[in-house]
Amino acid sequence: MFSSSLPLGRFAGIGVRAHWSVAIVLALLSWMLAAEVLPAAAPGHQAVAYWATAIVTAVCFLASLLAHELMHAVRARRYGMTVKSITLWMLGGMTELDGNPPSPKADLWIALSGPLVSLAIGGAGYGGAVLAAGHLPALIVTGLSWLGLTNLLLGVFNLLPGAPLDGGRVLRALVWKRTRDRARAAAVAAKTGQVLGGLLIALGFAEVLLLGSLGGLWLGLVGWFLIGAAQMDVNAGLMREQLGGITVRDIMDPHPPVAPGWWTVAAFVEQAAGQARKRVFPVTSFDGRPEGVVSLRELARLTAQQRLVTRVSDAGHPARHIARPGDRVLDLLSTGGLRSADDLVLVVEHGTLAGTVGLDDITRALELAALGGRNVPA
Ligand SMILES: [Zn+2]
Incomplete structure (x- = not known):
């Protein structure tokens, strides 16, 4: 899936790559910010000022995605797991870990660490924008507040309880702790992931049909991806269970x-x-x-x-x-x-x-x- 990705370098000793779809996201976000968000909130500037602020804001957003993933990776390493790589792509980041978390507690904290970073960056960004309003140029305040709100949204979205979202892994950790059966917990998380994916697709369609908003397509795409990824989780879990001890x-x-x-x-x-x-x-x-x-x-x-x-x-x-x-x-x-x-x-x-x-x-x-x-x- 991520074979066509570009190495970005190493952070905290972890190789980070970017899938080509990141370029599309960067372009779309910059365009949306420069053409709509910034002019609406801070009118009267030249196009070049909008574009410069938009590009810087979009790059900061990708950096905050990376911070989210790095926190998963660093936390996983602290629990003794090997981090293979981090790949940024269209729908966020993907941290590839080797093997399974050693305990429900490790599973829980590795999953929670990413959204917590997003919520922290979100709170700092939005709080900073509120405090800086009137003191800093309106363009910068708008960029900062967009960055903050988007990160808050990202943190909350990632906590939705369905695999492969972080919230799904939180659910898995909790069920694992309660039942002491990791495979069963993973199956529960994958099932809720598929239900969640179906709900997002339905919401997306409703948004397109009832509100005439094309933003619903994006929601539908995310839902469709969730269902696919949850199915892969189910299959991988089955295979892991079946092939488990075979040498x-x-x-x-x-x-x-x-x-x-x-x-x-x-x-x-x-x-x-x-x-x-x-x-x-x-x-x-x-x-x-x-x-x-x-x-x-x-x-x-x-x-x-x-x-x-x-x-x-x-x-x-x-x-x-x-x-x-x-x-x-x-x-x-x-x-x-x-x-x-x-x-x-x-x-x-x-x-x-x-x-x-x-x-x-x-x-x-x-x-x-x-x-x-x-x-x-x-
Ligand atoms: Zn995450």
Whole structure:
């Protein structure tokens, strides 16, 4: 979803990226402020003054979004979680954490910290605007008060009790504490997230139809996003539960046919490749060290002449995925997993090849898990 995002730098040691849709938000907010909000509240200035104030205000707004996310991230790190990254996008920010919060209390405070920052910035901005009215230029006061009100709104909206909003995570933490069942709590939060999404869409439609205001489209978009994200929460939770304890060892092929790297391609094709009933092979060196991966497709690209003089290790490619037998399959998937049937995960233990995991093995594990067995696969 966020593959096309631009790195903004590191804050508090956390990598921050911006999705391209942030540029649209920046442009829309600046335009709305410069063309409507500022001229209505502080008439009589030149266009350039409106635009300058508008752009500064919009940038400050994005900075306050970042502060919100950074607070989640810093709090999560304090509870011992690994923060992968923060991405700003059209509907706010997304802090990617590794794993689950260690306790309901951690879950609660990580979730609350973001909206609290928004409410604090909102209160300071709006309070500052009220105090500065009459002392500072009207343009600046208007920008400040807009920034304050928007942050207050953001803080309150984020506290609505449905996943993936922060309020949904608060709900999850509370249900978790009460039932001591994290998976059930997550399911409750995801369900309320879907209900909330449906309500927002209905409200958005009502706003468009009854009031003729296009702002309702935005509300509908947010609702639609909420429903999708809540469904993803449900699916991810299910998968986490089903795949929970399954390790790479459980799904790997412990005795894969191996392509000896020092053989010629011609010898490998003649003596081994045909009998193996596989398309992709781990390549090993003379002393058993894994060297890479080779597929029949790669071999087929060579001419008969080339096959006689090319070694198997030069025909394949370096291993892109290496795992240990004890690694969890979930972690394998979350680091991107395998994309192509022409690739293999090499499972390495004590420097030698312990097995391989192919795309089929992963798909099989997922499908067996979806079929419901917790003790799957054998
Ligand atoms: Zn948040």
